[in-house]
Amino acid sequence: MDRVNPLEQAFPGLIGSGYRVTSPATDGYNCLAWAAGEDTRWWWPDPAGIGYWPEGIPRVETLEAFQAAYETLRFRPTESPDPQVGFEKLAVYARGGRPTHAARQLPTGRWTSKLGSGPDIEHAPDNLAGELYGTVALILQRPSPHADRLDKT
Numbered sequence: 001m002d003r004v005n006p007l008e009q010a011f012p013g014l015i016g017s018g019y020r021v022t023s024p025a026t027d028g029y030n031c032l033a034w035a036a037g038e039d040t041r042w043w044w045p046d047p048a049g050i051g052y053w054p055e056g057i058p059r060v061e062t063l064e065a066f067q068a069a070y071e072t073l074r075f076r077p078t079e080s081p082d083p084q085v086g087f088e089k090l091a092v093y094a095r096g097g098r099p100t101h102a103a104r105q106l107p108t109g110r111w112t113s114k115l116g117s118g119p120d121i122e123h124a125p126d127n128l129a130g131e132l133y134g135t136v137a138l139i140l141q142r143p144s145p146h147a148d149r150l151d152k153t
Contacts, residue, residue: 007115013127020122027117032066034114035090035102036073045069063138066092066099075140081125083109088144091125095134103128 008015032043033052044051045059045066054072058065067077075090083089089105103113103125113128114120129135 007118007121010115010132011128011130013129014121014123017124017127019124019127021119022112022122023120025118029114030116031114032069032102034112034120035104036070037104043069061098063092063094063097063099066102067138067140070140074142076142078139078141081105081136081139083107084141086143087141090140091136092138092140093128093133093135094137095132097137099137101128101133 007019007021027042029039030042030044030051033039033041036043041052043053045053045057045061047059049059053059054069057068057072067075070090070092075088078087078089081089081091083105091103091105091111092099093101093103101113103111103123105111106122110122111125112120112122125136
C-alpha cells in the first residue's frame with residue numbers, strides 16, 4: 001500500500017514536479033520571514049502583536065499591507081517572476097484577495113518556501129497554487145549584491 005505524501009496531498013502541484021525538501025520542519029519562523037531572508041522569527045500581521053511585523057505597517061491581512069511590509073526591505077512591485085540578474089524576487093500568494101503565503105526566488109530561478117511550521121522546499125511558483133494558498137498575486141523585487149549572475153548549476 002502506497003503511503004500518501006502529506007506535502008503532495010496539501011499541494012498536488014508538487015507531484016512529479018521535481019521539488020525537494022531543503023530543511024526539516026520547525027516553528028521558529030514562517031514563510032513570510034523566510035521570503036524576507038530570516039529564519040529566527042515568525043512574521044505575521046496579527047492585531048495582538050504576537051508575531052513580528054515591521055513598525056508602522058498596518059497589522060492587517062491585505063496585499064497592500066504585505067507589500068508595504070516588504071517595501072521596508074527595499075522590495076518593489078514588478079510584473080515578471082522570471083529570474084533577473086542583479087535582483088532578488090518574492091512572490092506573495094493570495095486566496096480570495098487575502099495573502100496566504102510568500103516565497104523567495106533562488107539564484108537558479110527556482111523558488112524556496114517555508115510551509116507553515118513544516119519544512120522548507122525548493123519548487124516552481126505554480127507548484128503551490130491551489131486550494132490552500134491560492135495563486136501568486138504579487139511579485140516584488142529588490143536589487144541584490146549577491147545576485148550578480150544566474151547560477152544554472
